[in-house]
Amino acid sequence: GAVVSQHPSWVICKSGTSVKIECRSLDFQATTMFWYRQFPKQSLMLMATSNEGSKATYEQGVEKDKFLINHASLTLSTLTVTSAHPEDSSFYICSASRTGFTKSNQPQHFGDGTRLSIL
């Protein structure tokens, strides 16, 4: 159980294109999902916290107009990279925790990530 599906797994597109990445919790409900970014050989850095039915909370330095997050249901959050440029090329990965499980020992379940390459 506790499967998180992320789609697409790989995107290559031209500069200026907008790219949408989906994160779905397949067998549980997730009020909150998280979006991380990982550059090669670096750690995961939290970009934003996605809250179902409300606005996302962005980390300092992350452009909210650049990285649009929508969490329209308890099982789906989307990250849209608008007008992507080569410096946006990175590995984007989402995670989710089961709704109602607020104890810290509940692990976050991660999607398989999306490798975004902007030419």
Next chain:
Amino acid sequence: AQKITQTQPGMFVQEKEAVTLDCTYDTSDPSYGLFWYKQPSSGEMIFLIYQGSYDQQNATEGRYSLNFQKARKSANLVISASQLGDSAMYFCATRPLTGANNLFFGTGTRLTVIP
């Protein structure tokens, strides 16, 4: 504030031997959880083991155990009987018990198991 330090960028271990991956943390939260994740080259994050700051005993999950020393603020991962499939990046992470629910990650350690 949370800060996770993994001082070993890379580690090598002989197959079937045990290896310890270091992790120290600095947090102002009174209660928190400590996690270890494995990231193979394919990119997915695989949850390995959890330790609560309030737990008296060290956590164990199969070949994984966590050497938790609260006074030293360290949470080292011990992998016993290493297998070739253990070769991957390993990340230590922490999360406060209350408030923000996201994970704070260390910089990771790349483990290579030698046949």
